[in-house]
Amino acid sequence: MMRHLGLLQRLSRREFIRLTGQIVNMSTRTSKIAVCQMTSVADKDTNMNIVSQLVRDAAKEKVQMIFFPEACDYISDNKDDIVRNADPIPDGKTITNYRELAVKHNVWLSMGGIHEKNESDPTKMFNTHVIIDNKGQIVQAYRKLHLFDVEIPEKKVRLKESDFSHAGGHIVSPVDSPIGKIGMAICYDLRFPELSTALSILSAEILTYPSAFTKATGEAHWHTLLKARAIENQCYVIAAAQVGQHNAKRQSYGHALCVDPWGEVLADCGDSAPCFKVAEISKDRLLDVRRNMPVFHHRRRDIYSLNLLSIRKSPLPLHKGEKVQTESRTQYSEYSGPTNVFGHVKVPESCVFYKTKYSYAFVNLRCVIPGHVLVAPLRVAERNQDLTVEEAADFFNAVRLVQKLMEQVHNAQSCTVTIQDGPDAGQTIKHLHCHIMPRKKGDFIENDLIYLELAKHDQFKSGHPSKPPRSREEMETEAKTLREEMEKLLTKQKSAQMK
CATH class of the missing domain: 3.30.428.10 (HIT-like)
Known part of the structure; x- marks a missing residue:
């Protein structure tokens, strides 16, 4: 014991901090993430260059996973371009580039809401959140459930995602990752607490809300909603964001955030772009909050519950590169006999x-x-x-x-x-x-x-x-x-x- 103390005394201050820091990280089981912020435009190559730069720079910080906002591939100002520029998953040019980035920099990527080509309906696309591992494999994909449809004629406001996008059909089971179990959502889903509660009941430890919140709604509700989802579900919340003026019609709020299970903001990107912030995810912090305030043990399941959940665990066959069979509407198709x-x-x-x-x-x-x-x-x-x-x-x-x-x-x-x-x-x-x-x-x-x-x-x-x-x-x-x-x-x- 004295020999070890003597060794510590001979260490430089920098070496001491490095060694003790490693010991602390081992004991608290922390992992590092980067939450990104950018201003997507209609040009896909420009946006890809920014994504590449952010991945390259964030990877130097030894993060294990990098989170990107909704529409990180592009933001167009008319319906035709939105649909026409969509790429298929898993082998479209955009998703292929993202997969190559993950391998090159040995990081997991959350690509928060890319425009997925809909092979069965050329008039609309899917808004799809994709998680890619450090081997370049698509681990999971989630199609946005809640479409942002707002029309206020007196204010000349009209933004209807349903004009160009199909809604998804499933809640996706939390994804196992190096930083914990990730519950997937996109932007407007943030306003529907049933989704986050369902994900936390399914054992999510981290909730993701890659977003492109409008400036007006962001100023009013962004921080409040994200902190609420973290506190009520006792989960980390990671919300990459779009910021600034995308075109003459569209402006986003920014403030990409990482919030801990107690509601403390660990990272806030403000209104800068392109940029990222690094935050630490602590398994012990999450467990402490849940142990000290055991709200999920106190839930009155005898009085209320979430029913009729449509949950998908496996990736869609299309996203795994498998041939997709036309979905049968036959109730009893698997039966034989009279x-x-x-x-x-x-x-x-x-x-x-x-x-x-x-x-x-x-x-x-x-x-x-x-x-x-x-x-x-x-x-x-x-x-x-x-x-x-x-x-x-x-x-x-x-x-x-x-x-x-x-x-x-x-x-x-x-x-x-x-x-x-x-x-x-x-x-x-x-x-x-x-x-x-x-x-x-x-x-x-x-x-x-x-x-x-x-x-x-x-x-x-x-x-x-x-x-x-x-x-x-x-x-x-x-x-x-x-x-x-x-x-x-x-x-x-x-x-x-x-x-």
Whole structure:
């Protein structure tokens, strides 16, 4: 021990600081990041040169990850140029250059919102946040969920992202990185706390908001919102930013920030560009905050919760360079064996629990509530008015019988019985069908919210239904039980008629 003390006494001040600093970093498990700020213009080469310069300079600071703002590839002032200049992922010129930078400088990159070409719709693109590792591989990509659509005619303000961009369809599970688990978002997503809460529940340690906040909204809300997201989720927040005048129509606020889980601002780029600031991410700091203020342990999950999350963990096949198959809208496409026609899909016979001459009843692939089943005519009749007199009588008798069965099985005294008759009523499968849902007091905070959930449940057009499909085994088990209960009910009714 004395020998080691003597060694420390002989060290120079600089060597002592370096050695003890390394010991502190080892004990606190810190990592270094750089948060960047720039003023993108319409010229992609100009912006690429700035990104390259920032990566080169920040890498000299021994950072492990560098964060860039939304639209780091370009900002144009008209819809046509915005869409035309978009590049595909993963092999477009822009993303290829970013991947090469990551390898050259041995750093991870968060490219905060690049214009991704939409191969299936040439009139619009995706605003896509891409994380690239130090080997140049695309680890994950997130498409912006919330599109900034603002129109104030009296102030001559009109900025509608939906004019040129498609919204994404998933929350992306936090990404494992050298600095911690990263929750991905983009700019306007910052105003929706449900997203950040969902990410923190999914174990995010860092929330990212690469942005191009307008000057007016930035001055009013930028710091407040970012600090709020950090404090309420007990996460680090890293928000790279655009700043300054991009063109005659567009000006951004700046102030790229890194905020710690207690709400302390660790780095602020102010209104300078191009520039970056270095900040340290401490795992121990995060754990201390969460231990001392255990808000997530105090959440009343028995009272409220986040439901109907559409979460994606794996990268999209397109972003991995795989051939993309056209997404099927067939509910039961994985099933084989005897089936029944239901519009453009097939319902397995094993999922049917009641059948008459003209109608059949079957269990649901995605249920709004337990006991949610369907009744449909055997013939593909699109609307109620398309049924013959005989079919209509049989169909509605079947509905009445199935309703009685479901109330009996689920010990309910009420049912929501509804038909979405035509596209303007919410019909997404062109085959008449009746939803039967046994109801109990308090199953929805407001009774009519069941119709909102029904609308979410039936989102086959978007390709992103809000509820996950049930397993075949679960559906067949339910159908078997209902067939047995239906036989008992029919036997009971027949006995009553004979008396």
